[in-house]
Amino acid sequence: MDKAMEIKDLNLWYGEHQALENISVDLPKNEITALIGPSGCGKSTFLKTLNRMNDLVQGVRITGEVRYNGKNIYDPDVDVTDLRKKIGMVFQKANPFPMSIYDNIAYGPRIHGVHAKVKLDEIVERSLKDAAIWNEVKDRLRTSALGLSGGQQQRLCIARALAVEPDILLMDESTSALDPISTGKIEELCLELKKKYTVVMVTHNMQQAVRISDWCAFFLLGKLIEFNTSEKIFSIPQDKRTEDYITGRFG
Amino acid sequence: MSRRIWNNAVKAGLYICSAVTVALLVSLIGYIMYRGIPALSFHLLSTQSSYLNDTIGILPNILNTLYIIIVTMAIAIPIGVCAALYLTEYAENKKLVSAIEFAAETLTGIPSIIFGLVGMLVFTQLLGIKQGILAGALTLVMMIMPTIIRTTQESLKTVPMSYREGALAMGAGKWYMIRTVVLPNAVDGIVTGCILAVGRIIGESAALLFTAGFGLVLNNFVDSLTSSSATLTVALYVYASERGETNVAFAIAVVLIILTLVINMIAGLAAGRLRAKTK
Amino acid sequence: MRENMKQDAKKERMSELVPHLIFLFCGLAAVAFVLCISVYLIISGIPAIHKIGIIKFLFGMKWQSTAAEPSFGILPFVLTSIYGTAGAVLIGVPIGIMTAVYLAKVAPKRPAAVIRTAAQLLAGIPSVVYGLVGMIVLVPAIQKIFRLSSGATLLCAIIVLSIMILPSIINVSETALEAVPREYEEASMALGATEIETYMKVSLPAAKSGIAAAVVLGVGRAIGEAMAIIMVSGNVANMPGLLKSVRFMTTAIASEMSYAAVGSLQREALFSIGLVLFLFIMIINVILNVFIKGKGKKDVA
Numbered sequence: 001m002d003k004a005m006e007i008k009d010l011n012l013w014y015g016e017h018q019a020l021e022n023i024s025v026d027l028p029k030n031e032i033t034a035l036i037g038p039s040g041c042g043k044s045t046f047l048k049t050l051n052r053m054n055d056l057v058q059g060v061r062i063t064g065e066v067r068y069n070g071k072n073i074y075d076p077d078v079d080v081t082d083l084r085k086k087i088g089m090v091f092q093k094a095n096p097f098p099m100s101i102y103d104n105i106a107y108g109p110r111i112h113g114v115h116a117k118v119k120l121d122e123i124v125e126r127s128l129k130d131a132a133i134w135n136e137v138k139d140r141l142r143t144s145a146l147g148l149s150g151g152q153q154q155r156l157c158i159a160r161a162l163a164v165e166p167d168i169l170l171m172d173e174s175t176s177a178l179d180p181i182s183t184g185k186i187e188e189l190c191l192e193l194k195k196k197y198t199v200v201m202v203t204h205n206m207q208q209a210v211r212i213s214d215w216c217a218f219f220l221l222g223k224l225i226e227f228n229t230s231e232k233i234f235s236i237p238q239d240k241r242t243e244d245y246i247t248g249r250f251g
Numbered sequence: 252m253s254r255r256i257w258n259n260a261v262k263a264g265l266y267i268c269s270a271v272t273v274a275l276l277v278s279l280i281g282y283i284m285y286r287g288i289p290a291l292s293f294h295l296l297s298t299q300s301s302y303l304n305d306t307i308g309i310l311p312n313i314l315n316t317l318y319i320i321i322v323t324m325a326i327a328i329p330i331g332v333c334a335a336l337y338l339t340e341y342a343e344n345k346k347l348v349s350a351i352e353f354a355a356e357t358l359t360g361i362p363s364i365i366f367g368l369v370g371m372l373v374f375t376q377l378l379g380i381k382q383g384i385l386a387g388a389l390t391l392v393m394m395i396m397p398t399i400i401r402t403t404q405e406s407l408k409t410v411p412m413s414y415r416e417g418a419l420a421m422g423a424g425k426w427y428m429i430r431t432v433v434l435p436n437a438v439d440g441i442v443t444g445c446i447l448a449v450g451r452i453i454g455e456s457a458a459l460l461f462t463a464g465f466g467l468v469l470n471n472f473v474d475s476l477t478s479s480s481a482t483l484t485v486a487l488y489v490y491a492s493e494r495g496e497t498n499v500a501f502a503i504a505v506v507l508i509i510l511t512l513v514i515n516m517i518a519g520l521a522a523g524r525l526r527a528k529t530k
Numbered sequence: 531m532r533e534n535m536k537q538d539a540k541k542e543r544m545s546e547l548v549p550h551l552i553f554l555f556c557g558l559a560a561v562a563f564v565l566c567i568s569v570y571l572i573i574s575g576i577p578a579i580h581k582i583g584i585i586k587f588l589f590g591m592k593w594q595s596t597a598a599e600p601s602f603g604i605l606p607f608v609l610t611s612i613y614g615t616a617g618a619v620l621i622g623v624p625i626g627i628m629t630a631v632y633l634a635k636v637a638p639k640r641p642a643a644v645i646r647t648a649a650q651l652l653a654g655i656p657s658v659v660y661g662l663v664g665m666i667v668l669v670p671a672i673q674k675i676f677r678l679s680s681g682a683t684l685l686c687a688i689i690v691l692s693i694m695i696l697p698s699i700i701n702v703s704e705t706a707l708e709a710v711p712r713e714y715e716e717a718s719m720a721l722g723a724t725e726i727e728t729y730m731k732v733s734l735p736a737a738k739s740g741i742a743a744a745v746v747l748g749v750g751r752a753i754g755e756a757m758a759i760i761m762v763s764g765n766v767a768n769m770p771g772l773l774k775s776v777r778f779m780t781t782a783i784a785s786e787m788s789y790a791a792v793g794s795l796q797r798e799a800l801f802s803i804g805l806v807l808f809l810f811i812m813i814i815n816v817i818l819n820v821f822i823k824g825k826g827k828k829d830v831a
Contacts, residue, residue, distance in 0.1 A: 053720060085722035095713035098736050107731070108721040113254065157717070164721055258726045265636060265726075268628035269645050272700065275693055276648040279655070279663060286666075330556045337553035351557050354564040360815055361567070361808065362754020364780045368804045369567045371787075372574055393563050400560060426549040454656030457756040457780070461787055484658045484757075491662050492761055504659045511654040 002029035004168055004198040005050060010064035012045060014057065019045045021222045023064070027168075027215075032190055032199045034213035034230065036206060038245065041219040043202045047170050050200065051087040052080055068168075085112060088161035092173040094153035096145035096160070101128075101137050104145045104156060108164035123163050130196075131159035132189050151182025158189065162197075169193065171201040175208065187212050206246060210234055218242045280508060287505035290498035296506075299469040307499050311469040312486035313506070315384060318475055319463065319482055320452050322388035323395065328445060330392070331399030338400070339407040340429055355397035366394050367458040374462060381477040387463025394458060395448045402447070406440020407433060439525040443518055450514040453507065456484035465489055483507055568808075575805025578602070578798035587802065593767040593777075595786060595796040602799045604806065607779045610770040611807075614684060614759070614778060615752040618691035622752075623745055625692075626699030627734070633700070634707035635729050646704075653697035661761035664690045669762055676773055682764035684776045690758050695748035702747055706740020707733055746818045753811060756780035779807045 005027045012020035020042050027033055035043040048054045049066060052073060065072045073083055085108070096104050105124045114120060124141070128134040133155040137148070145156055154174060161169060171190075175183040190199055190212055203209050209216055209230060216233040218226045218241075226233060226242045237243045298308030334351070342348045370390030380386045410433050418428040464479030467486060481489060483503055491500035579587050582602045590603015629649070633642050665682075668689060673681030710733045718728040734741070756778075764775020765785050777785070783800050790797035 051720065053716070056716070056719065081722045081724055083722075084720055089720040091713065091717065091720075093713065095711075095717045097714055097717065097732055107718070107723075111721065111723045111727055111731070160717075160721065258724050261726050261730060265628050265632040268625045269632040269637070269641075271625060272629050272652070272696060273645055273648045275696070276652050279652070282663060282667065283659065330559055333553045333556035334560050337557040341550055341553055342557070347557075351561050354561045357564055357812075358560075358567075360750050360811060362750075362756070362780060362811070364754065364756040364783055365567070365571070365804055365808055368783060368787075368801065369570050372570050372801070373566065376792075377570075393567070396560060396563065424546040426546050429549075450654060454654070456656065456658050457784065460784060465788075484656050487658045487662060488757065488761070491658075491665065497662075497666060500662050504662055507656050507659060511656070512651070515650065515654055 001026075001031075003027065004029040004068075006065075006067040007050075008065045008067070010046075010049060010066060011062070012042075012049060012054065013061040015059045019222050020049070023224045025217060025224055025227050027198065027200055029198050030194055030196075031214040032194050032201065032212055033215040033217060034209040035200065035202045035217050035219060036204075036209050036245070037219035037225075039204075042222040043217075043219045044172055046219065047089075047172055047200065047202050050168070050170055051084050051089055053084075053089065055080065081111075085164045086166050087168045087170060088164065088166035089170045089172065090154070090157050090161055090174045093177050094150060094157050096148070096153050096156050098144065098146055100142045101145045101148075101156065102141040105160050105163045108160060112164060127159040127163040128156075130162050130193070131155045132185065132192070133159060149182075151178050151185060154178060154182065154186060155189065158186070158193075162193075166197065168198045168200065171199065173202050173204060176204055183208075218245060220245070283501060283504045283508060286498065287501035287503075290502035291505060295499070295502055300467050307490070307496060309483070309486060309499070309503060309506075311467055312481055312483045312503070314469070315463070315475060315480040316453060316482040316484075318384045318472055318480070319388050319391065319459075320449055322384055322476070323391040323452055324445065324449065326388065327392045327395055327399055327448070331396050332403050332441060334396075335400045335403035335407060336429065339404050340425070340433070355400050358393070358397040363394060363455060363457040366390055367461055369393075370458060371461040382462065382464040382479045383475060383477040384463055384480050385476040387459045387480075387482075390458050390462045391452055391455060394455070395451060398448050398451070399444055402444025403437070403441050406437040406444070409440065410436045439521065443521040443525060446514060446518040446521060450511060450518065453510050453514065454484060456482075456488060459485055460488075483510075571801070571805050571808055574798070574801040576802070578795060578802040579805075581795060582799065582802075587799075588806070591769060593782075595790075595799065600796065602795070604779070604782070604799075604803055606767050606769045607777055607782045607803065608806070608810075610684065610776045611753055611779045611810075613770045614687050614691060614763075614776075615749055617684075617688035618695055618752040619745065619748055621688065622692035622695045622748060623699055626696050626744070626748070627703050627741060629696075630700050630703035630707055631729050631734065634704045635725070635733065649697040649700045652693070653701070657694065657755060657758040658761075660690055660694055660758040664758065664762040672773075678773060680764060680775060682762055682775050683773050684763060684770055685772045687759040687763040687776070687778070688772075690762055691752045691755060694755065694758060695751050698747045698751060699744045702744035703737070703741050706737040706744070709740065710736045742818070742821070746815070749814060749818070750811065753814070754780065754807075756784050760784055779803055779810075783807075 003026045007023055007025050010020055010023040011018065023046060035047060037043050045054065049062065054060050062074060066074060068087065071078065097107060102124055105127050106120045109120060109123050114123065125134065128137060133152060136152060145153065148156060175186050187208065193199055213230045216228065216230045217224055218233065220241055226237060226239045233242065234246060237246060294306070295308055296313065297310050298306065299311045300307045338348055338351060367390060370386060370393070374380045374386040374389050375382055414432045414436065415428055418432045459482055463482060463485070465481050465485060466479030467481055467489070470478055470480060483506060487500050487503040490496040490503065587602060587604060589605050590601060591605050592601045592603050593606060594601050629645065633645055637645065664686060668686050669681035671681065672678065672683060672686055714732050714736055715728050718732045759778060760781045763778065763781060765777050765781060766775040767777050768774045770776050783803050786796065787800055790800055
């Protein structure tokens with residue numbers, strides 16, 4: 001498989017507490033990889049190491065390598081702002097800025113130097129189309145993003161992340177706060193997105209992982225227990241702990 | 252490239268502005284101490300000015316400041332606390348409550364010179380009270396009333412409803428309940444509010460020019476109520492602008508700053524105690 | 531037995547009723563004060579305006595209250611107050627907001643505590659003390675730098691005013707900035723923005739209404755200040771100029787009140803200035819509050 005990111009011997013401590021232990025895995029390109037596991041197992045923490053959002057937490061310590069395009073993203077000479085342009089993130093709860101829909105999408109490109117109105121218009125349209133929300137908002141681009149419904153706001157956040165043209169999209173339980181219809185729309189969206197992007201998603205919802213993911217990584221207590229194609233994980237798991245989790249014995 | 256420049260420039264701006272704030276304070280207080288402390292003397296603080304001996308003393312002004320604090324608080328605390336009690340515990344008519352709260356809000360925005368003007372009109376002209384501590388105190392009461400009401404209201408609101416319900420359920424009357432359950436628990440906050448009000452009184456000048464007057468003569472408490480009596484702030488103004496005694500003015504400034512610092516510290520301690528209690 | 535119980539019930543009601551009435555009275559007293567001020571100001575302020583003529587009063591450019599043929603135009607004072615406040619806001623607000631951003635977002639705990647205390651202490655310094663230092667330090671300095679015959683100028687007053695409004699702006703802005711939800715900032719950083727970019731382009735705009743409130747506070751303080759600027763602005767009834775000696779609405783009242791004869795037109799005119807100042811402040815508060823509420827509404831769509 002083509003690799004989007006290669007993680008080797010990743011360890012993470014929050015102060016004295018070790019949250020991730022010796023994680024090694026290769027994330028496949030243009031596929032949807034689901035990170036599953038019970039609460040507190042480290043899957044969100046792992047996700048945030050991929051775009052260095054953990055840097056924002058006080059007292060975090062990391063050893064090991066996370067390689068993107070052949071380079072360890074934790075090397076001191078890496079430009080974090082550029083990294084996050086290429087590896088985007090959508091959060092659990094939709095967090096559009098208190099600005100117009102247009103300004104929300106244009107925020108990323110503007111930060112990275114795009115100011116020409118024509119180019120921005122183009123980017124806004126393209127991103128909203130890629131996020132399957134263009135038709136719903138095309139006549140109200142200048143109105144506040146806060147006026148959208150929860151599901152629409154989340155798709156807006158996806159569009160916002162896509163506007164800076166990332167390679168990889170990280171989704172941290174992005175549908176857990178949404179109703180089933182909005183969730184369904186976003187799952188459909190992910191299936192489309194993987195044609196152009198690599199998607200890594202944390203999910204609590206195993207049915208979701210079964211429905212849309214190609215690969216699956218099972219985490220438990222900060223360790224990566226098993227990583228395989230979703231088909232194999234959900235039919236013939238190799239590790240007993242994986243089997244216990246997916247059959248509902250805990251978590 | 253220009254993105255990095257912008258980022259660095261703004262960052263520098265943040266540091267510079269904060270540094271300016273600190274530098275302003277340090278140089279302000281530093282300069283005042285530098286000019287004022289040499290001019291301080293026991294004689295200055297304990298006598299009144301005398302043309303005969305050609306000496307200056309600010310004892311009358313220290314006393315006037317003390318008197319006016321006492322009189323103002325003696326009037327403002329009861330009325331203010333009672334008004335706050337009415338607003339939080341008794342009032343049912345929502346319109347009346349908003350009217351009173353709007354009035355209090357409005358009062359806080361009015362500049363002190365206007366209070367001074369109105370104070371002069373109402374107390375010295377209309378009611379015929381001679382210029383002095385009493386007229387000045389009444390004017391200050393108008394000024395600090397909203398603050399006392401607001402801080403009292405806030406401390407009353409922090410007393411949990413469950414305390415009140417518990418007392419009422421046992422058959423206590425409303426006033427009895429307030430007296431024995433609510434007030435004792437709100438006292439800390441009320442006291443903090445009062446300390447802050449005292450701080451404001453110490454620093455006030457414009458409202459007192461034409462109500463308490465410019466007098467620099469030593470009086471006993473009762474006389475000062477109706478004789479022109481300059482507080483420390485007004486005295487500073489007089490000595491600096493009209494008498495050209497800048498060193499005396501700086502000495503007064505040192506006294507004022509020390510008083511303000513002490514008040515701030517006491518208020519901070521009271522607020523800290525309050526926070527510890529509610530934890 | 532029944533009689534006793536009835537007596538007790540009555541007594542109880544008295545001991546509840548009396549406090550109730552006292553408190554009600556006090557609450558009404560608060561409203562009475564405001565009415566009192568408004569009424570008296572209007573009563574005392576109107577006669578002079580009537581005698582002088584409202585247009586001549588508000589827009590007349592000459593104030594010569596003690597001349598043989600006195601004129602009472604207060605435009606110089608009104609404009610000076612406006613320019614002075616505007617100048618103080620132009621200088622004080624940016625510095626205050628930047629300091630607030632630093633305090634709320636960037637500063638480590640210790641320096642933050644120091645700066646916050648510095649701002650608090652600045653707020654507590656009485657205005658006469660500001661006036662004194664301004665008079666002794668700023669006035670001669672401006673005299674030297676600009677080679678004027680007197681350094682007591684509008685510029686001097688603007689500098690003093692901007693320092694005085696700094697603490698209020700810092701305090702209120704800091705609170706507003708701390709209330710900005712962390713999610714907005716995280717979203718911004720996940721898109722590749724730096725911290726500074728996030729604070730300037732997301733946090734500040736999100737704290738808009740709080741910061742606007744800070745500015746209103748600053749404006750209110752600046753326009754009402756009297757003692758700090760009476761010692762540094764020169765007290766000449768000129769049309770305002772940065773390097774000219776000027777008189778504000780507040781200092782106009784303060785400087786002439788002590789020698790204006792009771793019952794004279796001059797004295798009545800001073801009351802009228804007070805009335806104009808009062809109305810000015812009311813109007814500014816209303817306008818700014820409507821403006822703030824209007825802006826706030828837009829973001830909630």
